[in-house]
Amino acid sequence: MSFTGGSLRGVPLTLPHIWLLRLDGQMDTCLSPQEEQWCGALPEGLRARYRSSRSQLRRCVAGLLGCGEERVALHSPPGQPPRLEGGQGHVSISHSGQGLLLAWSPTPIGVDLERVDRPVQADLLAQRFFPPQEVEELMRLPWPARPARVLESWVRKEAAIKWRGATLASDLRHWCWNHDRQELFHLERGWKPGCALRLQEGWCCAAVGDGVASARWR
Numbered sequence: 001m002s003f004t005g006g007s008l009r010g011v012p013l014t015l016p017h018i019w020l021l022r023l024d025g026q027m028d029t030c031l032s033p034q035e036e037q038w039c040g041a042l043p044e045g046l047r048a049r050y051r052s053s054r055s056q057l058r059r060c061v062a063g064l065l066g067c068g069e070e071r072v073a074l075h076s077p078p079g080q081p082p083r084l085e086g087g088q089g090h091v092s093i094s095h096s097g098q099g100l101l102l103a104w105s106p107t108p109i110g111v112d113l114e115r116v117d118r119p120v121q122a123d124l125l126a127q128r129f130f131p132p133q134e135v136e137e138l139m140r141l142p143w144p145a146r147p148a149r150v151l152e153s154w155v156r157k158e159a160a161i162k163w164r165g166a167t168l169a170s171d172l173r174h175w176c177w178n179h180d181r182q183e184l185f186h187l188e189r190g191w192k193p194g195c196a197l198r199l200q201e202g203w204c205c206a207a208v209g210d211g212v213a214s215a216r217w218r
Contacts, residue, residue, distance in 0.1 A: 013089075016105035016215040018207055019060050020113070020200055023048075023100045029055040030069040038078055050078055053095055057082065057102050060218075061091065064104055081162060090209075092162050099203050109209035110162030112155040116204050122146035125154070131176045131187060153177040155206035156184050156195055163193060163208040184208065 029051050031039060039050050054076050062069040065088060074091070076082035082091050084104075092111045094101045101113040123146065126135050134153065138146055157175040161168060174187050184195040196212040198205045207215060 015211045016109055018215050019102045019218040021100045023052045023098045030058050107210045110159040111207045112158035113203050113205045116202050120147040120151050122150040129172050134176050159206040159208040
């Protein structure tokens with residue numbers, strides 16, 4: 001099966017779809033034989049996370065595209081960004097603790113999530129990883145407001161890095177979030193992708209890519 005646009009039972013497939021789930025919320029699994037092999041080779045402590053996240057991703061995409069889970073052309077080796085083959089669209093995945101954020105889109109997409117109450121050394125993180133103009137804007141805030149601002153900027157940038165298929169080490173410093181203009185942009189390349197942030201069930205969730213402002217959240 002390949003994705004060709006249009007809609008499924010009235011659900012538009014021209015927009016991103018995003019699911020906020022739990023890693024411990026999937027009891028039965030639907031991994032491919034290759035994924036079962038990869039899963040079995042992981043350290044025991046990582047197997048449950050891999051099994052749950054990939055099974056839930058398969059199930060969400062299958063339900064969206066109207067095909068069997070075994071027909072989802074997912075290529076998702078451990079430690080690598082998952083991708084769909086055969087023209088079925090694009091996916092992204094993020095997990096933190098028991099939180100799991102999944103996304104599908106007809107165009108490249110990146111997502112990230114963190115707990116809203118995660119302790120953040122705001123000034124230290126910003127001065128080490130954020131560009132000077134963003135640090136300057138941050139330091140004008142009263143100290144109690146900085147941790148939330150840094151966390152929200154961070155998840156946006158991680159999502160942007162996944163959208164581009166880059167790495168934190170190579171690209172984090174090049175992304176800048178301007179809160180006043182509500183704009184995420186790349187200092188070297190000039191990219192200004194669509195960016196959406198959602199606070200839900202104690203999680204800070206970000207999505208970057210075309211159409212994310214109108215994404216269907218599940």
